[in-house]
Amino acid sequence: MSNNWRDTLFVWDGILSSDEEETKEGEEDEGSINIRLKWEGTWVGCESADAAAVETPKRGAFERDVTSAYSFATSGTASNKDPATNFYHVSMSGSYELGEGEDKKKHTDDVHDTYLSLLRWTGNLRDQADNLVFALGSNEFGKFISVGYLRVGNRITLARRYLDDGDLRCKWNVDALKSAVLEEIASAGKAGMTIPPWQCAAMHAEAEQPSAKRQKQDPQ
DSSP, rough: OOSSSSEEEEEEEEEEEEOOOGOOOSSSSSSSSEEEEEEEEEEEEEESSSSSGGOOOOOOOSSSSSOOEEEHHHHHESSSSSSTTBBEEEEEEEEEEEEEEEGGGEEESSSSEESSSSSSOOOSSSSGGEEEEEEEEEEEEEEEEEEEETTTTTTTEEEEOOOOOOOOOGGGGGHHHHHHHHHHTTTTTSSSOOTTTHHHGGSSSSSTTOOOOHHHSSOO
């Protein structure tokens, strides 16, 4: 077992839904839409400094959520998509469970900025870049980056990596994160892109750490 808890990739998986009662047109800006979203489910910790070794968690055939002792519930409002970035920006708030036994309690993120190109699964597997989901944030444990995807059932699966204070990725914005991820997963030498999208160097515990999977594909 690693002595560095940042070697754990935390994979959150749950259904993205809209709160119809809270969804309304903007009162001041004509044509502006505010969509209240909820993202709820469970998370699992996958101990691996190499993000390429972490697969998408499996669910039981009749289970809504991935089996886990830990759940989360977040919500936020999506306004009109930014045409410059092709993203909806959603500032998520809520809580997630952490700890065991009597020490188990709910924690919150200070910042959890989530970026999506789609709010509803379309079934499009040809242009999977639109299904990608990114997030940046911070909490009592430090700064984190997240990469994942929207998939069938309007389910978001998002892997979170906590960063050391001196890690250069702490200064990334969403454009830098997206660029670093796409540079690798969209050039994997095959049609489409690597899924799950967090299987790339940008999501390793250390930014310069080579992927074991990539080493096998590209021997020196």
